[in-house]
Amino acid sequence: MKxxxxxxxxxxxxxxxxxxxxxxxxxxxxxxxxxxxxxxxDLEMQKKLLEKERQELESQKQELENQxxxxxxxxxxxxxxxxxLNLKKEGEKxxxxxxxxxxxxxxxxxxxxxxxxxNQNGGxxxxxxxxxxxxxxxx
Numbered sequence: 019m020k021x022x023x024x025x026x027x028x029x030x031x032x033x034x035x036x037x038x039x040x041x042x043x044x045x046x047x048x049x050x051x052x053x054x055x056x057x058x059x060d061l062e063m064q065k066k067l068l069e070k071e072r073q074e075l076e077s078q079k080q081e082l083e084n085q086x087x088x089x090x091x092x093x094x095x096x097x098x099x100x101x102x103l104n105l106k107k108e109g110e111k112x113x114x115x116x117x118x119x120x121x122x123x124x125x126x127x128x129x130x131x132x133x134x135x136x137n138q139n140g141g142x143x144x145x146x147x148x149x150x151x152x153x154x155x156x157x
Contacts, residue, residue, distance in 0.1 A: 024032075088094055099105040 096107075
């Protein structure tokens, strides 16, 4: 059997195909490398955000532990019971004020009435004063 010699055109064609395959491989590798780089960058950013959230949760946990210790204090529990539950100690007298809303409303109405009277009186005097200033100092 004789070996068939390749022609010059066949060699150029095969070399072109080989070169095309090499360029496509290099392009694919570069593209994949860029994708991996972008994914790594996104994961690092997500890691930073999660780290910040973890620190915030740690500080919130510490604050809640401090509040838990505070609530175990007897004086604090008594204070909350007095303020929120209207409880008292034995032998203690409680003074309750009722109708404070009515007193506050009455005072605010009186203040409004006195201000209106002052505005009416001041309004007349201001009008006379402005008239005299215009009349006397008219140029």
